[in-house]
Amino acid sequence: MTGEVVFLYAFDVGNEIVPAKVDRVLGRKAEPLDVRRDHTSPRAVTFHQPLAVEPEPACAIAGRPARTQVRVYDVGVVSVLFRVPVAADALAELVPFHRPTLADGRDLAAAAHEVCRQVVEDLGPTILKPAPVTDPEAYTVFCLADLGGPRDVPAWLAGQPAAVAGLLSDFDPDRLAPAQVSEVLRHQQSFERTDLVVVDWDAALVVDLSGYYDDVLFVLELANLQLEEFRVMDVTLDRHLTTAYALTEKRPGILIGGPSALLRQIRGLSVDVARLSDEVTHITKFLGDWYLARVYLSARERFHLGQWRTSVEERLDRLNDLYSVVRAEVGERRMLWLEIVIVVFFAIDLLAILVFKR
Numbered sequence: 001m002t003g004e005v006v007f008l009y010a011f012d013v014g015n016e017i018v019p020a021k022v023d024r025v026l027g028r029k030a031e032p033l034d035v036r037r038d039h040t041s042p043r044a045v046t047f048h049q050p051l052a053v054e055p056e057p058a059c060a061i062a063g064r065p066a067r068t069q070v071r072v073y074d075v076g077v078v079s080v081l082f083r084v085p086v087a088a089d090a091l092a093e094l095v096p097f098h099r100p101t102l103a104d105g106r107d108l109a110a111a112a113h114e115v116c117r118q119v120v121e122d123l124g125p126t127i128l129k130p131a132p133v134t135d136p137e138a139y140t141v142f143c144l145a146d147l148g149g150p151r152d153v154p155a156w157l158a159g160q161p162a163a164v165a166g167l168l169s170d171f172d173p174d175r176l177a178p179a180q181v182s183e184v185l186r187h188q189q190s191f192e193r194t195d196l197v198v199v200d201w202d203a204a205l206v207v208d209l210s211g212y213y214d215d216v217l218f219v220l221e222l223a224n225l226q227l228e229e230f231r232v233m234d235v236t237l238d239r240h241l242t243t244a245y246a247l248t249e250k251r252p253g254i255l256i257g258g259p260s261a262l263l264r265q266i267r268g269l270s271v272d273v274a275r276l277s278d279e280v281t282h283i284t285k286f287l288g289d290w291y292l293a294r295v296y297l298s299a300r301e302r303f304h305l306g307q308w309r310t311s312v313e314e315r316l317d318r319l320n321d322l323y324s325v326v327r328a329e330v331g332e333r334r335m336l337w338l339e340i341v342i343v344v345f346f347a348i349d350l351l352a353i354l355v356f357k358r
Helices: 091-098 108-126 153-159 161-169 178-184 214-249 257-282 290-302 305-357
Strands: 002-012 014-017 051-053 059-061 064-073 077-087 127-130 137-146 195-199 203-208
Touching (some): 002 108, 002 214, 059 077, 077 108, 077 214, 091 137, 161 203, 203 214, 214 305
Antiparallel strands (some): 002 077, 002 137, 014 127, 064 077
16 A cells, blocks of 8 residues: 655644735745645635645655645644655554654654744744744644555445554554444545545544545644644633733732733733634635535544634633623722822812911
8 A cells, every 4th residue: 555644733823924925935935725626516615725835855754755845824823744655565554653753863743843933934024923833733644545456445444444543543453442443433534435534633544546635634734723723722811811810819909000901911812812713713614615524524523623612712701701800990990099089189179278268
């Protein structure tokens, strides 16, 4: 069997990237990604097109030449892909690719991090509200274009479910319980008898005997991107909520300026996260392709994207509640200071009357 292993790394680099201002990335002209669709879809529905480049030279992974691809998304994400051609007699031979290293011994995630750092330098001011480049959301896709004989892919899967589950789980298939095998294979889709997609939490298997599977890869890349963004939003909201709670607990010693500054911070963060959440969710509007939509739904359920979005929305609600509390407090303090000023002026006026009468 032949194909390739694709390693996806999604990095959050800022709140937004302005595509119109992006020219060259890694020394190459950045062009909109063009992904061909081979399945039934409405003509009016278009793919989301990030800017894409394929820099040279290629790297070597596990002693094999690999292609590097970079995609720049307007939601503030840089996606780095490494694609390694493979040939094997059995699925078990692909298991070591769960722990890839470069020819010089470096970890592949570290190499992706370095590529992302260079991309961020090239993007410069096109990144709005840049963020430190932290650990990426990683995902591995095993892609096969030739099974070495079989042409009925669903039947091929039915003949070796444990081997496929072992590959995706990075575990000895002989030790897997039937329940675990069933769980790993629960999210699978096919359009023809010559293709198959099995989506698991840490890895996916994509088989297409036509040799073209970039559209499916793109769907998995988008789902991985959404997971990264929701994870970052969730952590950011947790951090800001903790800070906001700590500041509000100190409110007896804070004058008008303190709550006002906190109010602006809370409102700004709430607006930014709500907008980003909507943009990240709507990035999959292209899914008018019914088959790709089913693949995406499998990935969304496997990655628990719905739960992540709910978690973000709940924290946004708490942030908005906190905003209302602080806003009410600001209003009360302003009224208090206004009353104090009125009393002071009244006292001064009364004192002046008494003094001048004498």
